[in-house]
Amino acid sequence: MFLVEGNKTIKEIPTSDYRINEVFSVNPADSSLGNLTATEITPNDLKKISFLQHPKDSVAVCELKEELLLEESGVQLILDGIQDPGNLGTIIRLADWFGISQIICSEDTADFYNPKVIQASMGSFLRVNIVYQNLENYLTKNTQPIIGTDMNGSSFYDYKFPEKFNLVLGNEGNGIRPEIEKLLTDKVTIPRFGKSQTTESLNVAMSAGIILGQIFGRK
Amino acid sequence: MFLVEGNKTIKEIPTSDYRINEVFSVNPADSSLGNLTATEITPNDLKKISFLQHPKDSVAVCELKEELLLEESGVQLILDGIQDPGNLGTIIRLADWFGISQIICSEDTADFYNPKVIQASMGSFLRVNIVYQNLENYLTKNTQPIIGTDMNGSSFYDYKFPEKFNLVLGNEGNGIRPEIEKLLTDKVTIPRFGKSQTTESLNVAMSAGIILGQIFGRK
Numbered sequence: 001m002f003l004v005e006g007n008k009t010i011k012e013i014p015t016s017d018y019r020i021n022e023v024f025s026v027n028p029a030d031s032s033l034g035n036l037t038a039t040e041i042t043p044n045d046l047k048k049i050s051f052l053q054h055p056k057d058s059v060a061v062c063e064l065k066e067e068l069l070l071e072e073s074g075v076q077l078i079l080d081g082i083q084d085p086g087n088l089g090t091i092i093r094l095a096d097w098f099g100i101s102q103i104i105c106s107e108d109t110a111d112f113y114n115p116k117v118i119q120a121s122m123g124s125f126l127r128v129n130i131v132y133q134n135l136e137n138y139l140t141k142n143t144q145p146i147i148g149t150d151m152n153g154s155s156f157y158d159y160k161f162p163e164k165f166n167l168v169l170g171n172e173g174n175g176i177r178p179e180i181e182k183l184l185t186d187k188v189t190i191p192r193f194g195k196s197q198t199t200e201s202l203n204v205a206m207s208a209g210i211i212l213g214q215i216f217g218r219k
Numbered sequence: 220m221f222l223v224e225g226n227k228t229i230k231e232i233p234t235s236d237y238r239i240n241e242v243f244s245v246n247p248a249d250s251s252l253g254n255l256t257a258t259e260i261t262p263n264d265l266k267k268i269s270f271l272q273h274p275k276d277s278v279a280v281c282e283l284k285e286e287l288l289l290e291e292s293g294v295q296l297i298l299d300g301i302q303d304p305g306n307l308g309t310i311i312r313l314a315d316w317f318g319i320s321q322i323i324c325s326e327d328t329a330d331f332y333n334p335k336v337i338q339a340s341m342g343s344f345l346r347v348n349i350v351y352q353n354l355e356n357y358l359t360k361n362t363q364p365i366i367g368t369d370m371n372g373s374s375f376y377d378y379k380f381p382e383k384f385n386l387v388l389g390n391e392g393n394g395i396r397p398e399i400e401k402l403l404t405d406k407v408t409i410p411r412f413g414k415s416q417t418t419e420s421l422n423v424a425m426s427a428g429i430i431l432g433q434i435f436g437r438k
Contacts, residue, residue, distance in 0.1 A: 012417055090422070090425070093418075093419065093421070093422075094421075094425070096413050096415065096418050097409075097411055097412065097413055097418055097421055098411075098412045098413060099411075099412040099413035099414060100413075122419040123417065123418075123419065124418060124419070127413065127415050127418070157436040190316075190432065192316055192318075193316065193317045193318040193435050194315050194316055194317060194318035194319075194346065195318060196315065196346050198231055198342065199312075199315050199316055199342075199343060199346070200312065200341040200342065200343070202312070202313075202316055202428075203309070203312075205425075206309070206313070206424075206425065206428045209421075209425045209428050209429050209432075210428050210429055210431075210432035211432075212429075213409065213428075213429035213430075213432050213433055214432055214433060214436060216412050217376040217433060
C-alpha cells in the first residue's frame with residue numbers, strides 16, 4: 001500500500017491503473033473529491049497519518065501496482081541512481097508534460113512510492129509508467145539509441161536526436177555509472193553560457209527539462 | 220549582515236563584490252577555505268548558527284551589498300512576486316548558467332538574502348546582480364521588449380525572441396499580476412505534449428530553464 005495526499009490528486013486516481021483501498025478525509029462531502037466515498041477523520045488524525053508538514057484535506061491508501069514493462073515508444077527516460085525524491089518527482093512531472101510514457105529506473109533509484117516523490121510528481125505518477133530494472137541487462141537488450149547526459153558530452157544544441165531513443169540521466173553526485181556509460185551510443189551536455197568556471201552544474205531534473213524542451217521543440 | 224554556508228561558496232566570496240565580516244569554521248585549517256582566516260567553533264556551535272538541517276564545514280557572516288541597478292544588456296529576468304525561496308535560488312542559478320547578468324525583482328519577491336535562497340543558488344548569487352524595484356515604474360521606463368510567460372501565450376517554439384529583452388516570470392500560484400501584464404509586449408508559453416488535461420503546469424523555475432535553454436540555443 002502507499003499513500004496519496006490531497007483531493008486534487010486523489011480524485012484522479014480512478015482514471016488511472018491504480019486502485020484505492022480507502023480514503024480518509026476531514027471533509028468527506030467536499031465536491032473536490034468527486035464521487036469518491038471517504039471516511040471522516042479529525043484534522044488531528046490527518047496530521048498523524050500525513051507525511052506533509054502542512055497536511056491537506058484527505059489521504060488515500062492505494063494498492064501498489066504490478067510492474068509492467070511497456071514496449072519502448074518515442075523518447076524513454078532511463079534513471080541511473082537518482083537519489084533525491086524531489087528530483088524523481090520533478091522528472092516524473094516533466095515526463096507527463098512532454099507525453100513520455102515510460103521511465104526505467106535502476107534498482108537503486110529512489111522508490112517512486114515514497115510520499116515525497118508522489119507529492120513532487122503532482123499526480124503525474126498516475127500517467128507515466130515507472131519500472132525498476134537491472135539497467136545493464138535492460139540496456140544491453142534494448143535496440144534503440146542510448147543517449148546519456150554528461151559534462152563531457154557534445155552540445156545538445158548541435159546534436160541530431162533520433163525519433164526514438166533512451167535518454168539516460170545519472171546520479172546527482174556521481175553521474176552515470178561506468179557500467180552504463182560504456183553502453184551509451186552518444187553523450188550530450190548543456191553548454192554553459194556564463195563565463196564563471198566555478199558555476200555549479202545544473203541540477204539533474206533541470207537538465208532533463210532543458211534537454212526535453214529542446215527535443216520536443218524540434219519535432 | 221547575511222549568512223553564507225559551506226567552504227565551497229565561502230571561498231568564492233572574495234572574487235565577488237561582497238565583503239566577508241567573519242568566518243566561523245569547525246576546521247579553520249581546511250584548504251578548501253582558500254586563504255581565508257576563520258575562527259574555530261565546535262560542530263555543536265555550528266549547528267546552532269546554521270540554517271541547514273545538516274550544517275556544513277563553515278559559515279561566513281557577510282555584509283549586505285548596496286543595490287545598484289545595471290544598464291540592461293541582453294536578456295534580463297524580471298520576477299513578479301516569486302515566493303518560494305527554492306524557486307528564487309534555482310532561478311539565480313539558471314541566470315548564472317546562461318550568463319544573464321541581472322535579475323529585477325518586484326518588492327514582494329522573496330528576499331534573496333534568505334538563507335534558503337543563498338543555499339539553493341549554490342554560490343550563483345555572487346555572480347548575478349539582483350535588484351528589488353517597483354516593477355510597474357521600472358518596466359514603464361524600460362525601452363526593451365517585455366515578454367511574459369503565461370498559460371495563454373503563444374508557443375515559445377514559434378516565437379522569435381529579440382536580441383535584448385526582459386523575460387517576466389510570475390508568482391507560483393497567480394502568475395503575472397494585471398498591472399504588469401498590461402505592460403507586456405508579448406506572452407509566450409511552453410506547450411504541453413502530454414495528452415492529459417489534468418497535468419499540473421510546470422514549476423516557474425523549470426519553465427524559466429526550458430525557455431532560456433531554447434533562447435540561448437538559437438544564438
